[in-house]
Amino acid sequence: MPNMEPQCNEQSDLLLNKRSVAMGWLIPLGLMLLSRMLFSQIQVVGLVWTIAFAWMGWACFVNAKQCQRRHCFFTAPLFFLLSVITLGITRDWPIVNQLSLDLLGLIAVITAALLWVLSEKYAGRYQR
Numbered sequence: 001m002p003n004m005e006p007q008c009n010e011q012s013d014l015l016l017n018k019r020s021v022a023m024g025w026l027i028p029l030g031l032m033l034l035s036r037m038l039f040s041q042i043q044v045v046g047l048v049w050t051i052a053f054a055w056m057g058w059a060c061f062v063n064a065k066q067c068q069r070r071h072c073f074f075t076a077p078l079f080f081l082l083s084v085i086t087l088g089i090t091r092d093w094p095i096v097n098q099l100s101l102d103l104l105g106l107i108a109v110i111t112a113a114l115l116w117v118l119s120e121k122y123a124g125r126y127q128r
Helices: 018-038 042-067 072-090 101-123
Strands: none
Touching (some): 018 042, 018 101, 042 072, 042 101, 072 101
């Protein structure tokens, strides 16, 4: 019976493949920035951001499952949560009424960067 455990290797790491990085993270980030610069309606920007955060969360989830990349175990839920918060901002949910998309974007960048750097610095790149 073959071993069905995910392999912790660089060949299965989406972050080491330029096309995967572009599809999973760079294009959604670019669309987020472009939507913020081009559109003034919060509903349009919020829709783009909600989908982009969910897309990046899915990419992190797949990478965590596929190659056990440590920071993806933290950033996948973060991006899914950011997607829900963005939806809440655009729908005027009372629980997020003090947040703006600009502030949320800043929080997202800082938090994701810290999770990435700190988790891999102190616990290693791949979960064993």
